Amino acid sequence: MKAKVYVTLKSGVLDPQGKAIAGALAALGFDGVNDVRQGKYIELDLAETDEAQARAQVEQMCRKLLANTVIENFRVELA
Amino acid sequence: MKAKVYVTLKSGVLDPQGKAIAGALAALGFDGVNDVRQGKYIELDLAETDEAQARAQVEQMCRKLLANTVIENFRVELA
Secondary structure, eight states, rough: EEEEEEEEEEEOOHHHHHHHHHHHHTTTOOEEEEEEEEEEEEEEESSOOOOHHHHHHHHHHHHIIOTTTTTTTOOOOEO | OOOEEEEEEOSSSSHHHHHHHHHHHHHOOOOEEEEEEEEEEEEEEOOOOOHHHHHHHHHHHHIIIIIOOTTEEEEEEEE
């Protein structure tokens, strides 16, 4: 079973990487970019075939390793 | 208009960051993880309100800055 994990900074947390991208886009002549936020995207290939168990396992992985839940949110999609 | 950009390594390109995550998950006792690939997730807030124009603009941004199209694929979602 494949799992997709999206890790994003919580709103209110400063995102210097996003700001750098916004600055670079402006320097390249792209106008009209109000805001940029950068997050992480992680694809996992799991041996687990049960959807509920896979979701529980991936959420546990997020809490323990993949996301810093103090400043980041995560979202899990299974396919 | 909000745009979400997913940048992933092309298949066949080595992903040491993904390998490191897989190793760390195994060390934490998560079994059954066959493969991990890490990508980037970028949220853009655009002034452009026309969907077709926004998509064209974001795809141009991906080719020029956000993705290295030699080794990476990108996917754009508008909302």
